[in-house]
Amino acid sequence: xxxxxxxxxxxxxxxxxxxxxxxxxxxxxxxxxxxxxxxxxxxxxxxxxxxxxxxxxxxxxxxxxxxxxxxxxxxxxxxxxxxxxxxxxxxxxxxxxxxxxxxxxxxxxxxxxxxxxxxxxxxxxxxxxxxxxxxxxxxxxxxxxxxxxxxxxxxxxxxxxxxxxxxxxxxxxxxxxxxxxxxxxxxxxxxxxxxxxxxxxxxxxxxxxxxxxxxxxxxxxxxxxxxxxxxxxxxxxxxxxxxxxxxxxxxxxxxxxxxxxxxxxxxxxxxxxxxxxxxxxxxxxxxxxxxxxxxxxxxxxxxxxxxxxxxxxxxxxxxxxxxxxxxxxxxxxxxxxxxxxxxxxxxxxxxxxxxxxxxxxxxxxxxxxxxxxxxxxxxxxxxxxxxxxxxxxxxxxxxxxxxxxxxxxxxxxxxxxxxxxxxxxxxxxxxxxxxxxxxxxxxxxxxxxxxxxxxxxxxxxxxxxxxxxxxxxxx
Amino acid sequence: xxxxxxxxxxxxxxxxxxxxxxxxxxxxxxxxxxxxxxxxxxxxxxxxxxxxxxxxxxxxxxxxxxxxxxxxxxxxxxxxxxxxxxxxxxxxxxxxxxxxxxxxxxxxxxxxxxxxxxxxxxxxxxxxxxxxxxxxxxxxxxxxxxxxxxxxxxxxxxxxxxxxxxxxxxxxxxxxxxxxxxxxxxxxxxxxxxxxxxxxxxxxxxxxxxxxxxxxxxxxxxxxxxxxxxxxxxxxxxxxxxxxxxxxxxxxx
Numbered sequence: 078x079x080x081x082x083x084x085x086x087x088x089x090x091x092x093x094x095x096x097x098x099x100x101x102x103x104x105x106x107x108x109x110x111x112x113x114x115x116x117x118x119x120x121x122x123x124x125x126x127x128x129x130x131x132x133x134x135x136x137x138x139x140x141x142x143x144x145x146x147x148x149x150x151x152x153x154x155x156x157x158x159x160x161x162x163x164x165x166x167x168x169x170x171x172x173x174x175x176x177x178x179x180x181x182x183x184x185x186x187x188x189x190x191x192x193x194x195x196x197x198x199x200x201x202x203x204x205x206x207x208x209x210x211x212x213x214x215x216x217x218x219x220x221x222x223x224x225x226x227x228x229x230x231x232x233x234x235x236x237x238x239x240x241x242x243x244x245x246x247x248x249x250x251x252x253x254x255x256x257x258x259x260x261x262x263x264x265x266x267x268x269x270x271x272x273x274x275x276x277x278x279x280x281x282x283x284x285x286x287x288x289x290x291x292x293x294x295x296x297x298x299x300x301x302x303x304x305x306x307x308x309x310x311x312x313x314x315x316x317x318x319x320x321x322x323x324x325x326x327x328x329x330x331x332x333x334x335x336x337x338x339x340x341x342x343x344x345x346x347x348x349x350x351x352x353x354x355x356x357x358x359x360x361x362x363x364x365x366x367x368x369x370x371x372x373x374x375x376x377x378x379x380x381x382x383x384x385x386x387x388x389x390x391x392x393x394x395x396x397x398x399x400x401x402x403x404x405x406x407x408x409x410x411x412x413x414x415x416x417x418x419x420x421x422x423x424x425x426x427x428x429x430x431x432x433x434x435x436x437x438x439x440x441x442x443x444x445x446x447x448x449x450x451x452x453x454x455x456x457x458x459x460x461x462x463x464x465x466x467x468x469x470x471x472x473x474x475x476x477x478x479x480x481x482x483x484x485x486x487x488x489x490x491x492x493x494x495x496x497x498x499x500x501x502x503x504x505x506x507x508x509x510x511x512x513x514x515x516x517x518x519x520x521x522x523x524x525x526x527x528x529x530x531x532x533x534x535x536x537x538x539x540x541x542x543x544x545x546x547x548x549x550x551x552x
Numbered sequence: 553x554x555x556x557x558x559x560x561x562x563x564x565x566x567x568x569x570x571x572x573x574x575x576x577x578x579x580x581x582x583x584x585x586x587x588x589x590x591x592x593x594x595x596x597x598x599x600x601x602x603x604x605x606x607x608x609x610x611x612x613x614x615x616x617x618x619x620x621x622x623x624x625x626x627x628x629x630x631x632x633x634x635x636x637x638x639x640x641x642x643x644x645x646x647x648x649x650x651x652x653x654x655x656x657x658x659x660x661x662x663x664x665x666x667x668x669x670x671x672x673x674x675x676x677x678x679x680x681x682x683x684x685x686x687x688x689x690x691x692x693x694x695x696x697x698x699x700x701x702x703x704x705x706x707x708x709x710x711x712x713x714x715x716x717x718x719x720x721x722x723x724x725x726x727x728x729x730x731x732x733x734x735x736x737x738x739x740x741x742x743x744x745x746x747x748x749x750x751x752x753x754x755x756x757x758x759x760x761x762x763x764x765x766x767x768x769x770x771x772x773x774x775x776x777x778x779x780x781x782x783x784x785x786x787x788x789x790x791x792x793x794x795x796x797x798x799x800x801x802x803x804x805x
Contacts, residue, residue, distance in 0.1 A: 116634045252569055259569035266565055266573040420633045455597040455724050456633055456665055461590070484572025484582070484590065491725035493594075501580035531577070535560075547568070 090137045099133035105151040107141075108207070109391035110134035111214040113431050117379045117392045117422035139181030139215055143172075146207040152388045152398075157339045158349055163205050163401045172203025180211045187212065187224040187442075194227040201444035206337070206397035209439040213393070221434040222474040228441040230477065232409045233368025234308045234329065236514040238275055238477060239446045244509035245478035246500045247410070247448065248273035251489035255282050257295050261546040263483050264299060268541075269534045270497035271504075271524060272481035274515035275410055275448065276330060276373065278310040282489050286317050290326045297327035298545040303522065306514040308365075308409070310373055314346060315355040322358050330373045330409060331359040337398030340386030349402070356406050367514075370409035375450075376400070377414040378432050379422030392422065393435055400443045410478065411440060412448035417492055419454050426463025429453060433467050437476055448478035452494040461485070461493075468495055472503040479503070501531070570727065593726045600721075600729035602629065603667035610661060610695050613675035618692040620653070622646035622707065626698040639700035641742075642707065650710040655691025657774065658713040658740075662699035666721030669730040673755055673763065674719050677732065680767035681717060685774065688715075701735045701749070708740025715774050715783075716740040722753065731756045734766060736773050738783040748784035750777070 090101040101107040109123035111134035118124040125131035147167065150160045174196070178186060186192055213221065231239040238245050250263030260279060267273055277296055281289055289311045296309035308329040313321075315333045322328050333352065334345050342348060359371040376399040381387040387395060396413065403411045413436035416429045423429045433449050440447030451467045453459035468479065485496040503509060510516050510529060519525040523540030526532055538550045565574040575586045582590075611619050623646055624639045626632035632639050642650075659681055661674040678693050691711055696703055701718055708716030718735040725731070732755040737744055750773045754760035761769075777783045780790035 120635060120637070250571070252571065256569070259571070262565045262568035262573055263571050266571075270577070421636050424634060455594070455726070456601050460594060482571075483569075484575055484586070486572050486590070486593070486726045488569075488571050488725075488727065491723065491728075493726060496582075498575070498577065498580060498582050501577075505580045534577075 092133050092137050094129065094133055094136075097129070099130050101134060101137065104145070104149050105388075105390045105394070107134050107138055108151065108211060108214065108394050111138045111211075112391045112393055113214070115392070115422070115428045115432065116420060116424040117382055120421055121382050121387060121389070121392070123389065123391050135215055138211055139179060141180050141211070143178050143180065143183060143208050144176060146205050146211065151207055151390045151394060152338055157388075159337060159339055159342070159398050159402060162349060162405065163398065166405070167205060168202035170203070171200050175200050175203065180208070181215060183208070183212045184215050184220065188220060192227070194229055197224075197228050197442065198230075198444065201442065204442060206401045206439070206443065207394060209400075209442045210394040210397040213435050213439050216438070218431065218434050218470070221438040222470060225434075225438040225441045225474045229475070230441060230444060230446045232370040232407075232446045234365040234370055234409050235367055236274060236306045236512040237367065238409065238512055240513065241475070242509060243512055244472060244476070244500065244504055244507070245275035245448070245512050246272045246481040246497075247275045247412070247478055248277045249280070249480050249482045249487065249494065250277065251280050251282075251482075251487055253282055253489045255288050255292065257291060258546045260292065261295065261299070261544060264296075265541075265544055265547060265550070266483055267481050267497050268303070269524060269537050270481075270501060271511060271519055271531060272497045272500060273305075274307055274512040275478040276308050276310050278312055278332070278373070280312050280490060284313065284317065286320050286324070289313055289317060290321055290324060293321065293326045293328065295545055302543075302545060303541065304518070306518050312373070312375070315351060316346070319355055319358050322362065327364075328359060328362060329364055330371055331355050332373045332375070334375045334380075335399050335402045336376070336380045336384075336386075337395035337402070338381050338386050338388060341381040341384050341395075342402070344384035344386060349405070352402070352406060370407055370446075372403075372406040372408035373410045374403045374406075374408050375412055375414055376403070376436070377418055378436070379418040382422070383418065393432070396436060397439045397443070400440050400445055404444055409446065410448060411445045412450050412478070413437075413440070414450040414452065416453040416457060416459065417450065420457040423457070425458035426453075426460070426466070429457070429459055429463065430467045430470065433471060434474065437471055437474055441475075446477045449476055450480050450494055452480070452492050454492045464493070464495065464499070468499055468503055469506070472507045472509065590726075596729050597724040597726060600666045600668040600724045603663075603671070604629070605663050605667045605670060605695060605697060609671070610675055610693065614679070614693050619695060620649055620692050621695045622649060622697065624696065624698045624700070624703055629698070632698040636700055639698055640702040640706075642703065647710065650707065653691055653710075654712050655689055656714045657685055657688040657690050658694060658704075658708050658711050658716045659690065660694045660696050660699070660704050660707055660716060660718045662696040662703065662718055662720040664699060664701075664720035664733075665723040666729060666731070668724075669721035669732040669756070670719065672730050673732045673757065676763045677719055677734070677755065677766055680763050681770055684767055684771040688774070701746075702744065704735065704737060705740040705744045706742050708737065709742060713740055714738070715777055717770055717774070728756060728759065731760060734770050736770060736777065736783055738777045738781065745784075750783045750787060
């Protein structure tokens with residue numbers, strides 16, 4: 078429903094603290110000022126002017142009714158189709174249980190012992206991205222873990238992703254020149270280490286649909302040859318994927334990078350209408366055996382500012398708005414590529430950790446199967462120790478999936494993500510298992526023993542027999 | 553420690569890709585040598601990021617030529633990393649240093665995210681470009697500190713240049729810390745978009761493009777840009793249009 082502007086919209090938000098008056102002219106500047114410090118908001122000139130001003134903004138924000146976010150969108154309804162999507166699909170019935178709450182009380186409701194995951198899930202369609210962003214700004218890291226941990230979002234294509242006690246991985250076998258043999262080598266390496274239940278997903282180096290079709294056929298042959306209960310994807314633009322579907326290439330999932338404003342999405346070459354078309358085309362293939370969650374989205378804080386389409390809104394609120402785009406399409410997988418964008422948006426390990434926990438919590442709160450690409454570039458103030466902490470904390474928070482990159486080193490994209498081994502570590506220390514169908518398959522083919530532990534890779538190789546392009550593995 | 557068969561697999565997969573495959577496993581972790589090898593690669597990338605070009609470092613590289621040194625508005629490395637906008641503009645001294653200078657083709661050697669790359673490949677590449685750009689009045693080589701790609705726009709504009717070639721250190725990857733990029737911009741001026749530039753990347757002998765290959769490619773693009781009076785995404789269409797016009801098969805639009 079189109080929002081009716083209320084009178085407060087024109088009034089500044091203000092609070093007096095010990096003789097100092099803190100003023101914020103509108104809701105978007107209040108949200109920005111309340112955000113934990115990060116370099117991207119400072120770059121945009123939106124960060125709080127002082128540490129005290131940041132807390133002043135939180136004090137004001139805590140007292141705002143959730144209702145306010147329905148009447149005062151941070152990006153104008155007339156200007157932006159993402160705002161229209163948020164307003165027009167808001168579920169008033171789902172909202173009715175929490176509509177009486179302020180943002181501060183919403184935090185307490187989420188953390189309350191009496192509020193279970195089912196109650197939160199039931200409210201999801203009544204929660205707007207701006208409400209999710211607002212409450213997250215009042216939450217410490219431990220709150221983001223504790224609340225997210227309650228929520229399970231389960232999706233299905235050829236296996237079941239997101240069940241409690243499970244941790245899935247996207248096997249990411251990228252190669253600098255899209256060489257199929259090189260990619261097959263990384264796929265095999267990952268499968269031998271139990272990776273790939275969320276998806277085997279290649280970022281291609283180029284846009285050539287002929288090359289992409291070759292890769293799709295190769296992945297499909299590997300999947301079918303090994304009778305693997307999972308799905309594959311080449312992460313290219315939706316228009317390429319639609320071309321490939323028309324050509325009859327074996328497309329399991331349709332991928333797209335998305336952002337939180339219409340302008341930023343235009344920068345990605347997409348609109349909601351185009352995503353609708355891509356979703357329909359992929360659904361029509363009917364290739365899922367257990368379910369019809371066919372979309373895979375990637376997001377990341379800072380993408381709107383980097384394309385100068387942020388409408389003076391802080392990067393974390395905009396990230397949540399991308400989740401509103403995602404949830405329209407009931408995706409199988411969504412992940413934030415949290416540390417990829419660089420230090421001008423998230424400066425160091427502390428800022429990347431905070432953003433990772435926000436993205437995971439807000440995504441789950443809005444009903445998404447949220448994974449994280451726990452990663453960093455070489456010009457960020459971060460290293461493997463930071464990634465270990467982020468992965469461990471996200472594992473405790475119940476992250477749906479993480480990446481699996483050979484040795485953490487993506488030789489095509491030039492950044493460091495989590496490795497096959499990192500996922501083994503998380504499963505080991507937190508007692509987590511892959512998706513049930515995939516875990517069973519790993520046992521059947523002999524990669525794991527009856528206790529789910531990895532066996533020696535030479536024994537597993539013998540069980541695999543052969544793989545397209547790599548030939549007889551027992552030789 | 554690795555079993556013989558695993559070593560066989562390792563050898564085989566390693567020949568198929570430069571990715572870090574078949575690393576072996578101890579419990580859920582990688583063997584010690586693998587962990588330290590990764591740390592060494594990351595340390596080298598970090599050092600490359602922190603490396604700075606020394607003032608006067610390139611003077612001996614260009615005998616008989618004046619070398620101009622400029623700074624962006626970023627005061628230090630941290631500000632440079634956090635505020636890309638500061639790295640895109642010259643400080644006041646830099647603007648002053650360019651007063652009275654004029655050239656058709658300006659070559660800038662910029663540190664970017666890897667001074668290691670600029671130090672290694674910048675001077676020979678600049679010399680090779682000067683040698684090949686025979687139809688152009690080239691100015692003195694410009695050395696830019698704490699620079700982003702777009703700093704070349706302001707430099708070129710102040711020098712009244714037709715074209716600026718920005719040679720700049722690319723963000724170091726884990727296995728390549730010395731990769732240089734060349735960004736070529738027609739009629740440089742403040743506010744040019746990335747879509748208005750051509751890029752020759754991965755200049756990194758002996759693993760990537762050689763100096764000769766890169767210089768030839770850069771000068772070829774420069775000459776095409778001069779003919780079409782444009783660089784960037786519009787250049788291919790402008791070239792095709794020009795060819796049609798020259799061949800006389802059909803009206804040019």
